[in-house]
Amino acid sequence: MIAAPSTDSTPILALRHLDKRFGALHATRDVSLDVREGEIHALIGPNGAGKSTLIGQISGELQPDAGSVWLGGRDITGLRAWERPALGMARAFQISQLYLEFDAATNVALALITRDGGARRWRGAFNLWRPLLRDARLMQQAMRYLDMAGLTRPTVAVAELSHGERRQLEIAIALAQDARLLLLDEPMAGMSADESARMTELLDGLRRHCSILLIEHDMDAVFALADRITVLVQGAVLLTGTVGEVRGHPAVRSAYLGDEDAQN
Numbered sequence: 225m226i227a228a229p230s231t232d233s234t235p236i237l238a239l240r241h242l243d244k245r246f247g248a249l250h251a252t253r254d255v256s257l258d259v260r261e262g263e264i265h266a267l268i269g270p271n272g273a274g275k276s277t278l279i280g281q282i283s284g285e286l287q288p289d290a291g292s293v294w295l296g297g298r299d300i301t302g303l304r305a306w307e308r309p310a311l312g313m314a315r316a317f318q319i320s321q322l323y324l325e326f327d328a329a330t331n332v333a334l335a336l337i338t339r340d341g342g343a344r345r346w347r348g349a350f351n352l353w354r355p356l357l358r359d360a361r362l363m364q365q366a367m368r369y370l371d372m373a374g375l376t377r378p379t380v381a382v383a384e385l386s387h388g389e390r391r392q393l394e395i396a397i398a399l400a401q402d403a404r405l406l407l408l409d410e411p412m413a414g415m416s417a418d419e420s421a422r423m424t425e426l427l428d429g430l431r432r433h434c435s436i437l438l439i440e441h442d443m444d445a446v447f448a449l450a451d452r453i454t455v456l457v458q459g460a461v462l463l464t465g466t467v468g469e470v471r472g473h474p475a476v477r478s479a480y481l482g483d484e485d486a487q488n
């Protein structure tokens with residue numbers, strides 16, 4: 225029997241002995257980790273280490289074969305993906321969440337209207353929501369979340385926004401869903417150096433509002449942002465530690481950072 229994570233300092237997210245196989249491939253091997261309240265926790269590892277598979281089990285898109293997922297002390301292992309956002313878990317950068325033909329403010333307003341898990345299924349019925357979008361208070365709220373995400377062009381159609389701006393919009397939408405835990409899968413991917421620097425600054429500021437589990441290949445961003453880092457290798461946790469502990473760990477240097485550090 226697996227014990228519930230301690231309630232003294234209940235982590236916002238606790239994984240206990242997660243295990244997942246795809247046929248003969250053991251993609252997640254007995255993974256346990258905690259993300260603490262207010263923490264930015266990075267998940268790193270070489271290509272194919274199992275990072276996305278793990279995030280999929282946290283967000284509910286994949287069911288683990290064994291083990292459990294706890295959100296704020298509640299066992300959510302059996303909940304479906306669409307039930308999790310209402311409990312405060314948001315996964316950003318699923319591009320299908322954006323309505324390209326509408327402006328950023330409308331996109332966030334729609335997220336506000338539909339933030340109850342059940343209503344999300346009706347998001348396609350835009351005509352039903354149209355009258356609500358004239359509500360000044362709703363639009364003000366939407367602007368506040370856009371401001372938190374640093375998006376300065378709220379009235380431009382999403383189709384016209386840059387890659388970096390769309391990612392900021394995804395974050396605004398996650399915040400509008402009252403996320404207590406944000407799952408970010410490679411937020412810096414495809415970004416210019418300037419956009420990465422802006423995103424790093426933005427994520428740094430978000431720790432006041434929510435906890436973040438971050439998958440990222442950009443090690444500069446990871447080392448600048450992470451309170452703690454978990455290193456995944458071949459589906460298993462190699463170690464969890466601070467930036468200093470991870471950077472200094474010999475097995476991490478050879479398994480993952482080796483070439484990079486050798487050049488420094």
Ligand SMILES: Nc1ncnc2c1ncn2[C@@H]1O[C@H](COP(=O)(O)OP(=O)(O)OP(=O)(O)O)[C@@H](O)[C@H]1O
Binds near residue numbers: 272
């Ligand atoms: N649906 C699936 N069916 C079969 N194998 C899968 C499936 N999803 C992932 N895998 C395999 O599981 C392993 C882990 O993949 P995963 O995408 O989780 O790794 P990752 O660490 O996110 O990699 P990357 O950094 O390249 O995104 C890989 O060998 C991958 O090919």
